[in-house]
Amino acid sequence: MTEDKDRNETPQGQAAEERGDYVTHAKSIGSWLFSLDHKRIGILYAVTVAIAFLLGGVFALLVRAELLSPGEDFLSAQSYNQMFSLHGIVMVFGFIIPAIPGFLGNFLLPLHLGAKDVAFPRLNLASYYLYLLGVALILVAMVAGSVDTGWTFYTPYSARTGPSVLFLTMAVFIAGFASIFTGINFIVTVHKMRAPGMTWNRLPLFVWSIYSTSIVQVLATPVLGITVLLLFLERLLHIGIFDPALGGDPILFQHFFWFYSHPAVYIMILPGFGIVSELIATFSRQRIYGYMAIALSSVAIALLGFLVWGHHMFVAGQSVVSSVIFSLITYLIGIPSGIKVFNWIATMYKGSISFKTPMLYALSFLVLFTIGGVTGIMVGVLAVDVHLHDTYYVVGHFHYVMVGGTTIALLGGLHYWWPKITGRLYNEAAGRLAALLVFVGLNLTFFTQLVMGSRGMPRRYNDYLPEFTFLHQLSTVGSWIMGAGLFLVAIYLLVSLFRGKKAGANPWGGATLEWTHTGPRPDPHNFHRTPFVTRGPYEFDRIPELVAAHRDETPPDAQQNVHLNQDRT
Amino acid sequence: MANTSAAEQAAQERSLAHLKHYFVSSDQQFDAAKMGMWLFLVTEVLLFSGMFVAYAVYRVWYPEVFAVASTELNPWLGGLNTVILLGSSLTVALAIHAAQTDKRRALVVNLFVTVLLAAAFMVVKYFEYTHKFHLGIFPGEHFAYEEMGQRIVPIFFSIYYVMTGIHGVHVLVGIGVLTWLALRAMRGHFHSGYYTPVELAGLYWHLVDIIWIFLFPLLYLI
Amino acid sequence: MKGHHITSRTTLLKVFVALVALTALTALTAQIDIGVFNIPLALAIAGSKALLVALFFMALKYDKPVNALFFALGVLFVVVFLTFTLFDTAFRGDLGNVGKETIHSMEEGAEE
Numbered sequence: 004m005t006e007d008k009d010r011n012e013t014p015q016g017q018a019a020e021e022r023g024d025y026v027t028h029a030k031s032i033g034s035w036l037f038s039l040d041h042k043r044i045g046i047l048y049a050v051t052v053a054i055a056f057l058l059g060g061v062f063a064l065l066v067r068a069e070l071l072s073p074g075e076d077f078l079s080a081q082s083y084n085q086m087f088s089l090h091g092i093v094m095v096f097g098f099i100i101p102a103i104p105g106f107l108g109n110f111l112l113p114l115h116l117g118a119k120d121v122a123f124p125r126l127n128l129a130s131y132y133l134y135l136l137g138v139a140l141i142l143v144a145m146v147a148g149s150v151d152t153g154w155t156f157y158t159p160y161s162a163r164t165g166p167s168v169l170f171l172t173m174a175v176f177i178a179g180f181a182s183i184f185t186g187i188n189f190i191v192t193v194h195k196m197r198a199p200g201m202t203w204n205r206l207p208l209f210v211w212s213i214y215s216t217s218i219v220q221v222l223a224t225p226v227l228g229i230t231v232l233l234l235f236l237e238r239l240l241h242i243g244i245f246d247p248a249l250g251g252d253p254i255l256f257q258h259f260f261w262f263y264s265h266p267a268v269y270i271m272i273l274p275g276f277g278i279v280s281e282l283i284a285t286f287s288r289q290r291i292y293g294y295m296a297i298a299l300s301s302v303a304i305a306l307l308g309f310l311v312w313g314h315h316m317f318v319a320g321q322s323v324v325s326s327v328i329f330s331l332i333t334y335l336i337g338i339p340s341g342i343k344v345f346n347w348i349a350t351m352y353k354g355s356i357s358f359k360t361p362m363l364y365a366l367s368f369l370v371l372f373t374i375g376g377v378t379g380i381m382v383g384v385l386a387v388d389v390h391l392h393d394t395y396y397v398v399g400h401f402h403y404v405m406v407g408g409t410t411i412a413l414l415g416g417l418h419y420w421w422p423k424i425t426g427r428l429y430n431e432a433a434g435r436l437a438a439l440l441v442f443v444g445l446n447l448t449f450f451t452q453l454v455m456g457s458r459g460m461p462r463r464y465n466d467y468l469p470e471f472t473f474l475h476q477l478s479t480v481g482s483w484i485m486g487a488g489l490f491l492v493a494i495y496l497l498v499s500l501f502r503g504k505k506a507g508a509n510p511w512g513g514a515t516l517e518w519t520h521t522g523p524r525p526d527p528h529n530f531h532r533t534p535f536v537t538r539g540p541y542e543f544d545r546i547p548e549l550v551a552a553h554r555d556e557t558p559p560d561a562q563q564n565v566h567l568n569q570d571r572t
Numbered sequence: 573m574a575n576t577s578a579a580e581q582a583a584q585e586r587s588l589a590h591l592k593h594y595f596v597s598s599d600q601q602f603d604a605a606k607m608g609m610w611l612f613l614v615t616e617v618l619l620f621s622g623m624f625v626a627y628a629v630y631r632v633w634y635p636e637v638f639a640v641a642s643t644e645l646n647p648w649l650g651g652l653n654t655v656i657l658l659g660s661s662l663t664v665a666l667a668i669h670a671a672q673t674d675k676r677r678a679l680v681v682n683l684f685v686t687v688l689l690a691a692a693f694m695v696v697k698y699f700e701y702t703h704k705f706h707l708g709i710f711p712g713e714h715f716a717y718e719e720m721g722q723r724i725v726p727i728f729f730s731i732y733y734v735m736t737g738i739h740g741v742h743v744l745v746g747i748g749v750l751t752w753l754a755l756r757a758m759r760g761h762f763h764s765g766y767y768t769p770v771e772l773a774g775l776y777w778h779l780v781d782i783i784w785i786f787l788f789p790l791l792y793l794i
Numbered sequence: 795m796k797g798h799h800i801t802s803r804t805t806l807l808k809v810f811v812a813l814v815a816l817t818a819l820t821a822l823t824a825q826i827d828i829g830v831f832n833i834p835l836a837l838a839i840a841g842s843k844a845l846l847v848a849l850f851f852m853a854l855k856y857d858k859p860v861n862a863l864f865f866a867l868g869v870l871f872v873v874v875f876l877t878f879t880l881f882d883t884a885f886r887g888d889l890g891n892v893g894k895e896t897i898h899s900m901e902e903g904a905e906e
Contacts, residue, residue: 119594122604187611195604222871225615229622241713242730250723258879322885610861614868621872629883662810665851672800778852782844789836793824
């Protein structure tokens, strides 16, 4: 094996030192757009995802602004429908599904594993461009007009409404493939690309969560593919499988759709769990309490998530037998989620907690995700859901999980790894202020929606009864506060790119490999030498010696032990 | 890997030409590619599962209609196609055997025979489809065959067309990939030290076969 | 490559013969009506054919177990998808008189 190793490592190790880090070693636009480097592809995702988030956010603000007062204000009923449909579609398929795996997952996974790259770098780039094409087609459908189906494309309406549904189904099909390929790539990477000594119980929890996410992506997304393909054919050839006018069954479409889309909400939230685990460990200076419990609960959520899709269909007309089964299994999801929350809290217990911006987001996450989770159990209760279905309660629940959970975790992760990605520090005071604004705005926006929903305010309406006016106005004001907070984040992060203080290699004292074994910004090939891992990801007491050892460039035993890399399942 | 004989080392030298820099060894690269392919096959299985679910749902609802409608399909042609695909699976397995044992000629011949069998499958499919179009058996709304019920029978044929159609697309993709590999094999790109693409294409082709193994009895025989 | 299992040509041929025989068997058994067992029998034969292909042609038998695990996981989730959907469609309308029989009764009449 040594000859392979020599051939691979020595020349590149030297070249990397001469070339500079992953940002400065090549400067042309092409070197970014067609890079096979997982870190640069991660940045490409970051930029695209940020644009999608901006677009989806503007749509959301428009929807909220229209709801500032009852009656039609500045959007017609039709354009209101388009607005919330686009908000949903852009946010779900353009932002929240690819955001954490595409951006942080790509950037960090090989670094966390001690690998040079993902297993299939070309496939990785292809995934990005498929995703980009998907988003572009969504925008084409938007310009072509009249996408008013919501993000769920329920038949028979989607089989009959405007032709841009054709574009949308194509867009979703293509974006789905991007997601599948990313999932395959990451699973193989975790199995096959780990550095010597990086055993399964030394993986950072972020890796475990990305791994679980990838399993869901691989198992669920193909069903979305066939669903939109059948919808496409339904529109094109009127094959009648979902169209009641032709003898088909529209509820079957909902089964197909939710077989993907319920697991998909775990695609959205699981990576967030991983980020929060990293943040809480680092900023509490504690080994994670219950490492295996957190790791395996991610896998459990991933698999259990496939057995509960029917709780979206309690009032759709499915059989009562299946409703009861789906409702019961839905409660079970609460168990692994609870395990995580308790373990995170136990990790903080007696830790030396520092309230840096990323930690503020992690703490927000604990509060907000708990609200999101508990309201989720409530809508999972069969009898209660009959009352709450299709009200703002569901909207509030969903956004507590997706914004309060995933987006907050993403923001926390963005701040935490910003120094590693850019080599710069942002303004801490501004960061804390923004975290506060987002937290307050988010609760104001969505808690009012929970209240409205429990009082019977239906979702998707552009108009409402006068007694809801005050709550709707509070919600809209909340959306402005949240928007202001996010705007502030964008500004100080952009400023830090040019004027931020230089960050060292390990500004937070993190213990995972990207902090201890790479420079302020990683090299094009990540590590000068393949790390030899001898410890778990949260052994903070050993950081000083590790960093010192890294500076001396004398990794112990690394030479003899590279052959451990093989024959791993 | 440690105590390799001279011959094996020579084979390894050749294989190193294909070794990507981010892998440590050819074995790691091969295993990674193969695992990726298996995961891709899992996604293929789940892609087809949607159609099988649709089939099962409507069959449970309308067993008699399905029984009657399936008599329009010719089990002899379906059986012929089954044997053709099974044969092509055999030849692709033999092709991999040839690659593993460094028999270039056998590799090329087996790959081309596989392509021919796949093409034969599509020819049979073409005759089946055109016969049905001739009778006015179109999917869904365009169904114009007066001998049978007009409500649920079209859904049977919608499912038939979608299932066999998407399967057919997979066969066409397979033809393209296998032809490309056969041409590369002629130029000596594969040997016992490096035959990953042949192995992966073989796995894909066997899956296409497996799908058809289920389609044949479900559509033609019951 | 060293360590790769090479399935012998005789094994491959034997498997092929078995597959063709099973195809003939399923075609034959389809001719006789055994009521509710028609589909299970056909699926059992198809399943064993698929298993033969997977184990020998695809060499899962000699491969790293993790690949078989992934494939089995995929098949398991197909079963989940199928069963849980049938929990609905096979019991549709179990509450009140809104079953598919009611909805489709006129259409079925038109069909016969």
